Amino acid sequence: MKSLLAQWPRIAAPLLVALLILGGWEWAVRAYDVPPYVLPGPAAIGAALVQEWPLLSRSLWMTLQVTAMALAASAVLGLLLAILFAQSKLIETALFPYAVILQVTPIVAIAPLIIIWVDQVWLALLLCALIVAFFPVLSNTTLGLNSADPNLHDLFRLYGASRWQVLTRLRLPSALPLFLAGLRISGGLALIGAIVAEFVAGAGGAESGLAYRILEAGYQLQIPRMFAALALVSVAGIAIFAALSLLSRWVLRGRE
Amino acid sequence: MAHSVLLSGVSKRYANGTQALEGIDLAVEEGEFLSLLGPSGCGKSTLLRIVAGLIPASGGQVEVRAARRGETGFVFQDATLMPWASAIGNVMLPLRLSGIARREAEPRAAEALAQVGLSGFERSRPRALSGGMRMRVSIARALVTRPRLLLLDEPFAALDEITRHRLNDDLLSLWERTRFTAILVTHSVFESVYLSSRIAVMAAHPGRIAQELAVDAPVPRGAEYRTSAEYAALCREASHALSRAMLKEAA
Ligand SMILES: Nc1ncnc2c1ncn2[C@@H]1O[C@H](COP(=O)(O)OP(=O)(O)O)[C@@H](O)[C@H]1O
Numbered sequence: 001m002k003s004l005l006a007q008w009p010r011i012a013a014p015l016l017v018a019l020l021i022l023g024g025w026e027w028a029v030r031a032y033d034v035p036p037y038v039l040p041g042p043a044a045i046g047a048a049l050v051q052e053w054p055l056l057s058r059s060l061w062m063t064l065q066v067t068a069m070a071l072a073a074s075a076v077l078g079l080l081l082a083i084l085f086a087q088s089k090l091i092e093t094a095l096f097p098y099a100v101i102l103q104v105t106p107i108v109a110i111a112p113l114i115i116i117w118v119d120q121v122w123l124a125l126l127l128c129a130l131i132v133a134f135f136p137v138l139s140n141t142t143l144g145l146n147s148a149d150p151n152l153h154d155l156f157r158l159y160g161a162s163r164w165q166v167l168t169r170l171r172l173p174s175a176l177p178l179f180l181a182g183l184r185i186s187g188g189l190a191l192i193g194a195i196v197a198e199f200v201a202g203a204g205g206a207e208s209g210l211a212y213r214i215l216e217a218g219y220q221l222q223i224p225r226m227f228a229a230l231a232l233v234s235v236a237g238i239a240i241f242a243a244l245s246l247l248s249r250w251v252l253r254g255r256e
Numbered sequence: 257m258a259h260s261v262l263l264s265g266v267s268k269r270y271a272n273g274t275q276a277l278e279g280i281d282l283a284v285e286e287g288e289f290l291s292l293l294g295p296s297g298c299g300k301s302t303l304l305r306i307v308a309g310l311i312p313a314s315g316g317q318v319e320v321r322a323a324r325r326g327e328t329g330f331v332f333q334d335a336t337l338m339p340w341a342s343a344i345g346n347v348m349l350p351l352r353l354s355g356i357a358r359r360e361a362e363p364r365a366a367e368a369l370a371q372v373g374l375s376g377f378e379r380s381r382p383r384a385l386s387g388g389m390r391m392r393v394s395i396a397r398a399l400v401t402r403p404r405l406l407l408l409d410e411p412f413a414a415l416d417e418i419t420r421h422r423l424n425d426d427l428l429s430l431w432e433r434t435r436f437t438a439i440l441v442t443h444s445v446f447e448s449v450y451l452s453s454r455i456a457v458m459a460a461h462p463g464r465i466a467q468e469l470a471v472d473a474p475v476p477r478g479a480e481y482r483t484s485a486e487y488a489a490l491c492r493e494a495s496h497a498l499s500r501a502m503l504k505e506a507a
């Protein structure tokens with residue numbers, strides 16, 4: 001109870017800022033008679049959100065699906081690669097540069113190729129989001145696997161622990177906090193990757209995600225709908241980050 | 257009496273060229289409590305790690321009669337617990353690593369925790385325990401395999417004085433009861449005189465044993481021993497030996 005009371009500014013303060021900004025925005029749009037196809041006010045955007053909800057919610061669902069799959073694949077791939085890297089310095093030095101190359105190459109530059117090469121649109125989107133998202137998990141987990149207390153390493157050696165025991169009972173548990181921190185970053189990146197890939201793919205139809213709705217609304221000059229889709233992207237990003245933060249706190253409860 | 261540890265002419269040179277130890281001759285008898293007393297950097301930890309088999313010596317002979325798995329226990333300066341495991345999970349570790357099933361390991365770990373006065377704290381995570389309690393968990397973990405040789409590397413250095421005295425007493429009574437061989441690294445003259453049956457005073461650059469002192473006071477030792485003339489005299493003697501060792505090093 002006390003902690004809730006102590007935490008209220010953490011929720012109330014940003015909300016207050018949001019109210020001020022939205023209020024000022026609405027006022028400015030009305031006061032200066034800005035046409036809605038240039039800049040709609042929050043009220044118009046809210047109305048568009050309600051009116052277009054069937055369409056937008058389907059697209060939100062599509063985007064979230066790609067994001068979630070990319071995040072799950074990042075977690076698994078990042079973890080497995082990190083475990084592989086942790087097996088020998090040679091493997092790590094041989095492969096890590098390629099992970100970095102994949103990370104630093106702008107996804108907009110690779111996405112068209114992937115979309116040409118991969119027939120299924122959803123798979124192409126998933127691959128793009130995965131390329132953007134997996135690196136933080138990989139680099140954090142690699143760091144985490146090497147972060148175990150050296151004295152604990154000695155203790156394991158003293159008791160004749162096998163490589164497997166060192167991995168499962170010492171290195172993986174030591175890596176967990178950093179793995180989860182990496183996952184939190186990857187969550188946001190997976191969403192960004194999915195959106196960027198959708199933009200590049202430009203796939204229309206019933207199966208398209210939020211990015212396509214933004215493009216489409218732009219072509220049709222349905223700017224309130226465009227902003228509504230944009231707002232959904234932001235809210236999804238915040239929700240993913242919050243959910244992963246909660247997951248991390250829950251998993252690490254009781255630790256130092 | 258049989259030797260538990262026998263070192264002859266042991267030296268250690270680290271890869272970066274530091275000569276950490278040179279010409280160490282040391283015999284530790286079974287059931288003896290030996291303290292290694294010396295200033296920081298004189299190679300005490302290095303010596304202990306060589307005895308534990310964690311690092312190889314660069315020269316000389318090392319014989320340890322507790323080389324099998326679980327026959328040597330090690331206590332570090334920090335409690336070195338796994339933060340993700342409960343107290344009993346930490347104490348079970350040596351047993352679990354040697355393939356003993358949880359069912360069998362758990363009562364033995366609980367018994368070891370009881371030995372160090374931590375019954376009732378089995379499920380506590382390390383962060384919920386005080387520094388002294390964490391060190392007790394660490395000692396219980398070292399004792400759970402019933403080692404023949406217990407190596408302690410400045411185990412109480414980070415604790416406050418009251419806690420340190422209490423843990424000194426508990427360690428001493430555990431030793432009386434089970435008579436493992438103990439090698440304790442310390443830079444506290446008082447601790448070495450209070451606990452051990454023999455003190456090896458070390459000097460640095462290169463690390464070597466400068467002098468050995470026998471501590472003949474009988475066990476059990478208690479508060480009276482701490483205030484006795486005999487204790488005071490021994491502390492003075494050990495202090496002088498330590499100063500001499502450090503002087504020689506400066507010269
Ligand atoms: N892994 C290492 N590599 C190089 N030098 C080391 C290493 N460990 C310790 N030393 C050096 O060896 C000497 C003895 O160290 P140590 O055994 O830790 O001393 P003590 O425990 O008595 O403080 C010191 O000069 C220290 O810097």
Ligand SMILES: [Mg+2]
Pocket residue numbers: 300301302409
């Ligand atoms: Mg040391």
